[in-house]
Amino acid sequence: MAKLLIGVDAGGTMVKVAAFDAAGREIGCEHQPNPMSFPEPGWTERDPDRLWAIAAQAIRTMLDRTGINPADVAAVTASGYGAGAFLLGGDGRPARPALGSTDSRALPLIAEWQRTGVAEELSLAVSQGVWPGQTSVLLAWFQQHEPEVLARTAHVMNCKDYLTWKLSGEISTDLTDAGCAGLMDLERGTYASDALRAAGLGAWLPKLSPIGPAGEVVGHLTAEAARLTGLRRGTPVARGVYDVVGCSLASGMTRSDQLGIVAGTFSINSTLHPAPCLDPIPTLQCPYPGAPGHYLSTIATPTSASNLEWLCRTMLAAEADRAQAAGRSIYEVCSELVAAGEGRESDAMFLPYLFGGPEGAPGALFGLTAGSNLGDVLRAVFEGIVFAHRADIDTLLGGRDSAHPRTALLAGGPSKSDVWSQMFCDAVGLPLTVAEGSEFGAKGAAICGAVAAGMADDIPAAVAAMTRPCRAYHPKAERTPRLERQYGRYLRMSRELSAAWMPASEATPSCFAGAQA
Structure with missing residues (x-):
């Protein structure tokens, strides 16, 4: 019976992969830098394809170093930094480089929202502050400054959800990532659709990922993910939570x-x-x-x-x-x-x-x-x-x-x-x-x-x-x-x-x- 668990954590600076037994004891781990680019002052971006390649190689290296038999892996689950934005086109390619939660390009937009009252209304609807690296704020920035990105985007994701998609081919998110993104009515457990429309973000609503439980199998490892990671095709992939949680x-x-x-x-x-x-x-x-x-x-x-x-x-x-x-x-x-x-x-x-x-x-x-x-x-x-x-x-x-x-x-x-x-x-x-x-x-x-x-x-x-x-x-x-x-x-x-x-x-x-x- 498969008895080991693999966690993948893509943080702001490093991708960490570790294997654990059922008692939570660490069997082995691997670290790889998670590069970021700074195309303009205050902008923090990364290449989603490169992030996936780094994560996949880190899994393979960890398996090689520990000698773990892929048949012993009961599930693989991704985590990652919250907020920011990973935007996927309908062709399965990134619609643009991903943004980190440290991105501050939207500061002027927040100033505008504060003057018009949008910031306060949205903040109350999603039960948290409005801040520059928040996904909802970045979507508004794209709508104002890169409208072609809105047209190209089929799916709005966060970091761990992008990795989950690359592992399993399935698109979804969980309550923690949706909450951190500033997109959710917390008490209802659904997207804050009315507030997002009032903030001018209605065009993004059909592109948001379905929400499901964190401890649920979202899909199974694809043949391509198995080839790149060294894990077995069909290994269960869990939905997971974002890194703070x-x-x-x-x-x-x-x-x-x-x-x-x-x-x-x-x-x-x-x-x-x-x-x-x-x-x-x-x-x-x-x-x-x-x-x-x-x-x-x-x-x-x-x-x-x-x-x-x-x-x-x-x-x-x-x-x-x-x-x-x-x-x-x-x-x-x-x-x-x-x-x-x-x-x-x-x-x-x-x-x-x-x-x-x-x-x-x-x-x-x-x-x-x-x-x-x-x-x-x-x-x-x-x-x-x-x-x-x-x-x-x-x-x-x-x-x-x-x-x-x-x-x-x-x-x-x-x-x-x-x-x-x-x-x-x-x-x-x-x-x-x-x-x-x-x-x-x-x-x-x-x-x-x-x-x-x-x-x-x-x-x-x-x-x-x-x-x-x-x-x-x-x-x-x-x-x-x-x-x-x-x-x-x-x-x-x-x-x-x-x-x-x-x-x-x-x-x-x-x-x-x-x-x-």
């Missing part, structure tokens, strides 16, 4: 007293609610399959661990090469330097806004002295990223409909670092758990695959069977005074630098959806 499932998030934190390209901070959260209005919101009848409310901003990745790729490139030659990761080296300097007095501070800050605030490193060293700088970067999450969390927990979490769950690159995990714990002031595993997006996809393959009765049962805590942290009270002092300074500097950098009269709408006020 996948990471939440793999973290073990099933209750409304949990705070989910995912640190990656975006600062992603989520809570569960028995009804859609409208105060505060979140960046993203969708029905949550890990707790039926609940909704995952998320504040997300591009202020997280990708800032450290940039630092390591640029200013620390030589150190990264030396670490690799020694068989080590540059991120391990960074964590060791931060841990070694924890007892030092340092007021160095970093604003993690390299990919966009609130109200136009730029990335910045300040507070250095002649006595500062690399460990101080790295500590400032670690803390700045933690503070960005804390600011988003304060927004998420500061409204009438907010949840009241008693524990936190951390996933993403920083969760692999003891010193960074403890820093998150101290900053949010909650006991914090890191779940077992490393590829949480892929594991979340595999959890959906377990249900589709009949290995679990439903997604909550699959979460219970396939996730378990690995490490636990508790807030250290002695660190609170310094962290609170630095956090207050972080908020002040963000506001003041934003005002100095971009006068209010020149400001454009922010993608921060009220976070970090």
Whole structure:
């Protein structure tokens, strides 16, 4: 009997493929860069055909390295970044390059919608903010600026749905991707057709994908997909969820007293609610399959661990090469330097806004002295990223409909670092758990695959069977005074630098959806 599950997670920077057994133990994994192009300032695009080729090769490489027998694979399931846009023509070819969720070309359109009231009406209809990389906003931009794309497009997809189509030949989406895209009436579980028509998007409605359950077999591996991936033709393909939800499932998030934190390209901070959260209005919101009848409310901003990745790729490139030659990761080296300097007095501070800050605030490193060293700088970067999450969390927990979490769950690159995990714990002031595993997006996809393959009765049962805590942290009270002092300074500097950098009269709408006020 087939007993292994494969998850494919196409994120903003990497495609990750991993295999898991029925208990959620990772058997093997493979990573491949997921290239992005920047044809104009603020535009983030990728070639859908290239993405599929990378994913298929990653599956084949993982099978070859692990020696997994394709006959032992019970299901393969894709996950991927939410929002953005993958547009498929009637000839089965991409209608244009795909867009990432980090794309900001639609900022002027959002400003227009804010002036005319369309933004507020649509936001209330889809129970989340209106932001530049949202699928609904990008469809409006295409309609205004590339009307020929509307004519060429037969199907509107998101990232994981495109990969699912390439695997199975079937076109569909699930409630989480449709919700994240800003296209859905959450309580009805259907597309918000009336609101989309009122926003001028009626022509796109027939092109939206059918919605189905995440833990369902959507189709079976085609002969062409089998040839490219090395998997068996006819292997069940599950529908799956988008990556934020996948990471939440793999973290073990099933209750409304949990705070989910995912640190990656975006600062992603989520809570569960028995009804859609409208105060505060979140960046993203969708029905949550890990707790039926609940909704995952998320504040997300591009202020997280990708800032450290940039630092390591640029200013620390030589150190990264030396670490690799020694068989080590540059991120391990960074964590060791931060841990070694924890007892030092340092007021160095970093604003993690390299990919966009609130109200136009730029990335910045300040507070250095002649006595500062690399460990101080790295500590400032670690803390700045933690503070960005804390600011988003304060927004998420500061409204009438907010949840009241008693524990936190951390996933993403920083969760692999003891010193960074403890820093998150101290900053949010909650006991914090890191779940077992490393590829949480892929594991979340595999959890959906377990249900589709009949290995679990439903997604909550699959979460219970396939996730378990690995490490636990508790807030250290002695660190609170310094962290609170630095956090207050972080908020002040963000506001003041934003005002100095971009006068209010020149400001454009922010993608921060009220976070970090």
